[in-house]
């Protein structure tokens with residue numbers, strides 16, 4: 001648990017969540033301030049793309065927003081450290097791309113920030129002008145890309161060629177041969193995921209990369225695509241910064257997220273870099289990173305609190321008071337009033353430095 005305390009101190013990039021929660025609002029972006037959302041449709045005719053985007057901007061759409069005008073004051077915020085939630089990117093990847101799913105995530109962890117954020121029109125009658133909002137469609141795209149990048153990476157790790165073959169294939173289009181990605185079709189596409197298509201490498205584009213792929217191999221092309229997506233989303237959402245180490249003795253170079261979106265993609269990048277393993281907590285269902293220490297890989301719970309809760313619930317449900325059988329949770333562990341992780345959490349929220357970091 002010591003490493004969690006240290007990690008907490010290093011990783012205290014903090015993010016604010018509106019305590020009163022978020023809502024979905026059908027509205028438009030404020031004129032002349034288009035949302036800086038990357039177009040996520042397949043690359044095609046550039047002119048048509050721009051035209052389509054303009055049309056999209058002028059059409060009302062669903063936005064996730066606190067509903068508070070930009071100049072509002074006196075509202076309550078809850079601050080947390082996203083990088084200390086080691087499996088947060090997995091929770092996001094598993095979020096249902098529905099209004100309910102997206103709102104539930106936002107109410108727990110806040111808006112994504114960065115390029116997804118836009119200024120949106122509020123009800124002008126009430127004398128309010130603009131608020132911060134994020135298009136539901138942009139959330140769906142982000143869930144799609146992080147979910148798909150995670151799946152591709154896990155498939156390459158597991159050598160799951162069968163699954164990879166469903167989305168990565170060799171193809172020749174008008175004389176240009178190459179390897180491409182095509183997202184799996186969703187039934188009637190009711191979930192709203194993009195039908196994303198992307199050339200990974202062809203003879204005309206990135207021929208050197210194409211030549212580096214062993215014939216018939218799907219693992220390398222998948223990893224090149226994951227690399228491209230991760231970098232595309234890290235760009236503008238994280239920055240290298242020189243910060244003091246925790247003893248304030250040495251200056252070190254850290255990678256710091258600017259927003260929640262950056263933190264999520266940074267977590268995925270670190271997971272790939274460190275070949276990290278994750279598990280879903282048996283009590284609260286939260287994803288958490290398994291320590292590389294092999295003794296702990298059979299850990300089933302994200303925290304001592306969750307392990308104790310599970311133990312209490314199991315004993316209360318199944319054991320008559322007299323006959324306590326062998327238990328997975330030795331009573332000694334339960335005697336600690338609070339876990340180190342909880343103490344770390346309290347410590348982090350006390351010292352609210354804006355600069356959070358991962359090294």
Ligand SMILES: [Zn+2]
Pocket residue numbers: 281282283284285286301302303306
């Ligand atoms: Zn838990």
